[in-house]
Amino acid sequence: MSPPPVEEPLERRAVISGIGQSAVGRRLGRSDLDLTVEAALDAIADAGLSRDDIDGLSTYPGMGAGTPGFGGPPSPEVQDALGLSLNWHDGGGEGPGQMRAVMAAALAVAAGLARHVLVYRTVTEGTAQGAGGRQGIGGSGGGGGGVPRFGSFMQWSLPFGAVSAANWIAMVGQRRVHEFGLTREQLGQIAVNGRRNAALNPKAIYSDPLSLDDYLAARIITTPLCLFDCDAPCDGSTAVIVSHRDVADDLDHPAVQINALGTALRGRPSWDQFDDMTSMAARDAAASMWERTDLKPGDVDTAQLYDGFSVLTIVWLEALGFCGRGESGPFIEGGGAIARDGLLPLNTAGGQLSGGRLHGFGLIHEACVQLRGEGGERQVVRPGGRVPEVAAVANGGGPIAGTMLLTRGVR
Amino acid sequence: MVANGPMLRLLPRLDDDVAFYWTSGEDGVLRLLHCNACGFFIHPPGPVCPRCLSRDVAPEAVSGRGHVETFTVNHQQWIPGSDPYIIAWVSIDEQPDVRLTTNLIDVEPEDVRIGMPVRVVFEQAEDVWLPLFTPEGAS
C-alpha cells in the first residue's frame, strides 16, 4: 500500500550542495576519524561554506556497528573533532540502505530542523582486515566451552556456514539462473564494466584491465559468485552537504536536487523469507521512488547502483525499470548498454567492485560528479553533447534497500 | 564429495522463544511455531501471529518434507579448514512461504536442482539439533 499522494515531495526542498572524499586506498593505516575529517572539510569547502555554517550531522551506521572497520566514527566524535554546534543530528544502521543518512538529512532540511547537514560514511575495512581478506558477518568465535553463541537473525544462517552476505546473495543469483537463465558471461559484465570505468578513476582500488575471460577464470567464492563479483574492502570516507534548495543560486557549481526518495519495504524484512527471491527490497524501494516523481526510467542519464555484489546491481537494474523483470542478463550482455557511451552509463567510477567498498556513498558521490559535469576523463556525455541531467542512485540489497533520483539544478 | 557443512558449527543460544525449534530434532521431528487461531506457521518464531495477530501460538510438528528453492556451493574459507559445502533455502511443504536456511547433505552439487524434494535429517551439535536436508528417497 502506498502513502497518500503529496503535492510536492518534501525531499525536493533539499539539494546536495557539496561533496567531498578523503584519500581512498586498500590499507591507508589512518584512523576513521582522520579520514572523516578530511572528507568533511573537503565537502564543506566544496559547498562554499565554513565550519560554522554546518548545523546538522548524520551518518550510517553509527556507533559500534558491525565488524572491525565497518562502522566509521560515531557522530559525536565527528561533531567534537570539528567543533560543530548542531541543530539536528542523527546516526543509525536501520533504514533504507546506507543512504538512509542522506534521506534523514534531506527531511531534516525540508522540515527546517537544520540548514546545512554534513552527512558522512567512513570505512577502514581494508586496514581492519589486514592480509586476512574478506570476512564473514559475525564470523568470530568457535566451538567448545566458553565459545560465543548467536541470537537474533544471525542464528538462522550461521550454524549452516552461511556466514557472509556473499552466501545469501549467491542464492539470489542461483535463483536467477534458474528462473531467468542468467549466465556467468552476462553477470561478468558488471565486474568488467566497473573495471573499465575504474581505469579512469585515480582513486580506484583496482584499475588494471579485467577481461571477461579473466572473470570466468577467477576463483569461486560461493557459486555462482567468483572473486570479482564481490567488492573490494578499502579505507576511505565520503561526505556530502545536504542543504536547503534556497542556496542553489549561491553555489559555484550546479546544485544536485533530490527529486525523489525510494524507501519502501513491503515484503518481509528477511533474506530467506522475502516473497520474491530474485528481487527483494529493491523492488519495493524502486517502486516507491517512481510513485513520487513524474520522471521515468527513460529520463535517467546515468545509474550508480549498489555493487557490493554484482548480483545486487542487476537486481537494481530491473527493480528501477531500466529493463524488464528477468531481463537484466540480456540487457548487460556484451556490456554495451551499460558502458559510459551506452544506453545507461553504469557505475562510472568503477563502483565498489573496482573503485572500492565505500559502502553506498561512493556511488552517491559519483552521481553528483557526473551531474555537475566534473567527471573529467570519465565524464558521461549523452547524445547531443549533453551533460547528464538525471541520475539514479541505489544502495543496499536483500531486505535492505534505498534509492533516490537526483537532478542537475533545482526543478 | 562436498562436506555436510562448515568445519565448525556456530551455534544458536537457545533463547526461550527458539529453544523448542533448535532442540526439536531430539526425537527426530521438525517443529515450527503454529497459530492455533488461523493455522499459519510463524517462522522465525514470534510472540504473535503476523497474519491474524492471535497470541495463541505453539510449536507444532511438520512432516519434515520440503523443496529446494535455491542453493549455493560455498568455497570460501570463512571458517578455516572447511571443505566446500552446500547451503540452501528449503521451503516447507506444509507452508511453502516458510523457508529454512540449511545445508543439503548426501548429494553432490551437480545433482542438486531447484525444485527437488528433500526431507529433514538432524545433526546434533552439543545441545542443538540442526535441521539439515537430503534428497527425498536418499538413504
Ligand SMILES: [Zn+2]
Ligand atoms: Zn494466525
